[in-house]
Amino acid sequence: MGRKWLIIIVIVTLGIATDQVSKWCIQNFINLPYPLIRGFFELRLRHNPGSAFGIKILSTPQLLVITVAVTVVFLLFFALDKAGNPKNQRLFTWGASFYISGAWGNLIDRLRLGYVVDFFYTPFWATFNLADVLIVLGMGLILLGFLYRGKDEEAEDSGL
Numbered sequence: 001m002g003r004k005w006l007i008i009i010v011i012v013t014l015g016i017a018t019d020q021v022s023k024w025c026i027q028n029f030i031n032l033p034y035p036l037i038r039g040f041f042e043l044r045l046r047h048n049p050g051s052a053f054g055i056k057i058l059s060t061p062q063l064l065v066i067t068v069a070v071t072v073v074f075l076l077f078f079a080l081d082k083a084g085n086p087k088n089q090r091l092f093t094w095g096a097s098f099y100i101s102g103a104w105g106n107l108i109d110r111l112r113l114g115y116v117v118d119f120f121y122t123p124f125w126a127t128f129n130l131a132d133v134l135i136v137l138g139m140g141l142i143l144l145g146f147l148y149r150g151k152d153e154e155a156e157d158s159g160l
Helices: 003-027 059-078 085-113 130-157
Strands: 033-037 041-048 116-122 126-127
Touching: 003 041, 003 059, 003 085, 003 116, 003 130, 041 126, 059 085, 085 116, 085 130, 116 130
Parallel strands: none
Antiparallel strands: 033 041, 041 116, 116 126
16 A cells, blocks of 8 residues: 555544544533633534535435545545646645545534534634534645646746
């Protein structure tokens, strides 16, 4: 097994485990609400039956199909080394691994509980969880890789 696959397995496993343990701890051990930064950021338990921002956009079976499909596409990219140059490959490997772990962390909640456990609360944004952070971080890294890829291709085209 190559280093890339080891990184993927470790990140996905740790991401899902950390997400699930954090949700379990919030529900069982912390007296809520719990202010982290008073008036700005606190821990509050919320059961989110919706797809995004509490809005029911897709059903659980639809989310299962999408999560499996995106995971398969990312794994095919890994297997076929289609992420471009080594810097892009690193960004894509880390980004896709974070995204997969977050998507599966939330999907596990939906399948097991019928809702997603959210607990990070800010008055200016939706309540979210660690899986959501991993999804956003993952997509950010993937997009950053695409931006670098574009700059590398422009430099090659111009003869630099």
